[in-house]
Amino acid sequence: MVLMGRHFIGILDLPIDLPGFLVEKAAALKKAPANSPLAGRTLALLFEKPSLRTRVSFDVGMAQLGGRAIYLSPQEVGLGQREPVADVARVLGRYVDAIAARTFRHETVRELAAWAGIPVINALSDFEHPCQAIGDLLTIYERFRTFRGITAAFIGDGNNVANSLVLAAASVGLNIRLASPPGYEVPETVRQAAVERAKVTGADVRFLNDPWEAVRGANVVYTDVWVSMGQEGETGARRRAFAAYRVTPELMAAAAPDAVFMHDLPAHRGEEVEPEVIDGPRSVVFDQAENRLHGQKAILLWVFDRL
Numbered sequence: 370m371v372l373m374g375r376h377f378i379g380i381l382d383l384p385i386d387l388p389g390f391l392v393e394k395a396a397a398l399k400k401a402p403a404n405s406p407l408a409g410r411t412l413a414l415l416f417e418k419p420s421l422r423t424r425v426s427f428d429v430g431m432a433q434l435g436g437r438a439i440y441l442s443p444q445e446v447g448l449g450q451r452e453p454v455a456d457v458a459r460v461l462g463r464y465v466d467a468i469a470a471r472t473f474r475h476e477t478v479r480e481l482a483a484w485a486g487i488p489v490i491n492a493l494s495d496f497e498h499p500c501q502a503i504g505d506l507l508t509i510y511e512r513f514r515t516f517r518g519i520t521a522a523f524i525g526d527g528n529n530v531a532n533s534l535v536l537a538a539a540s541v542g543l544n545i546r547l548a549s550p551p552g553y554e555v556p557e558t559v560r561q562a563a564v565e566r567a568k569v570t571g572a573d574v575r576f577l578n579d580p581w582e583a584v585r586g587a588n589v590v591y592t593d594v595w596v597s598m599g600q601e602g603e604t605g606a607r608r609r610a611f612a613a614y615r616v617t618p619e620l621m622a623a624a625a626p627d628a629v630f631m632h633d634l635p636a637h638r639g640e641e642v643e644p645e646v647i648d649g650p651r652s653v654v655f656d657q658a659e660n661r662l663h664g665q666k667a668i669l670l671w672v673f674d675r676l
């Protein structure tokens with residue numbers, strides 16, 4: 370099978386220079402929209418979980434690039450239930466030009482990529498959220514005009530968002546400290562890969578348990594939900610484990626005076642973040658949400674080899 374284009378499955382599998390390249394292209398696209406480079410192309414949005422930002426920004430992004438998107442809900446397709454993943458991939462490969470897939474298991478995204486014959490983009494799996502990381506880096510770059518000497522602190526679960534963020538930060542030379550409760554840290558594969566990338570770029574990457582140590586002097590304080598989609602059965606245990614990891618005005622005060630607050634959204638006010646923080650003047654969460662659109666337009670052009 371000849372793949373026409375490239376997959377975008379995880380920062381872990383992608384070249385170290387790609388996140389920085391995509392951020393640069395996304396910033397350019399934000400200023401000057403491209404002139405229909407994806408005319409005639411169709412993107413399938415194959416989603417096993419709910420979405421607001423990812424679904425809408427991919428749909429709008431394709432339209433702005435001259436193409437179109439088709440949303441396929443979990444009920445319609447029954448990925449792996451009504452029909453095997455490999456069959457869904459081969460059928461879609463005959464109709465559309467790329468697939469953006471949001472799945473429970475990361476392995477499902479890989480399996481789609483193995484069978485589709487067209488580019489597959491990870492629109493969030495249980496292991497990575499790479500499209501989020503590109504939009505996040507763009508947001509940080511816009512704010513500080515550099516990654517060098519800037520420090521981000523991620524407070525909370527070592528989840529899909531944290532995995533992609535630490536790998537992307539290490540790839541561009543952004544310092545990053547992660548503070549997670551014991552037992553909820555990012556996996557060893559991600560740690561090792563981030564440390565290897567940091568050796569190349571000079572990023573200072575630290576894996577901690579203490580949120581106060583992580584935010585000390587940081588320019589960015591980032592958090593995500595304590596209970597990700599698919600983990601609802603662990604809600605009680607997670608609320609207990611993460612109780613000391615809430616981003617409060619006091620925690621923000623321990624960061625740098627110019628620190629911004631980031632969250633990929635959706636957020637739970639009063640749980641992982643206090644309303645005064647997310648709705649306060651230092652919050653850039655809606656810039657972040659907007660930048661998903663610009664970041665994904667760069668990703669779409671890259672998978673189609675149009676950058």
Ligand code: CP
Nearest residue numbers: 420421422423633634
């Ligand atoms: N941040 C994010 O991916 O949002 P959605 O789940 O709404 O797509």
Ligand code: NVA
Nearest residue numbers: 528530593597598634
């Ligand atoms: N970690 C969250 C991110 C949602 C965008 C989840 O997987 O549910």
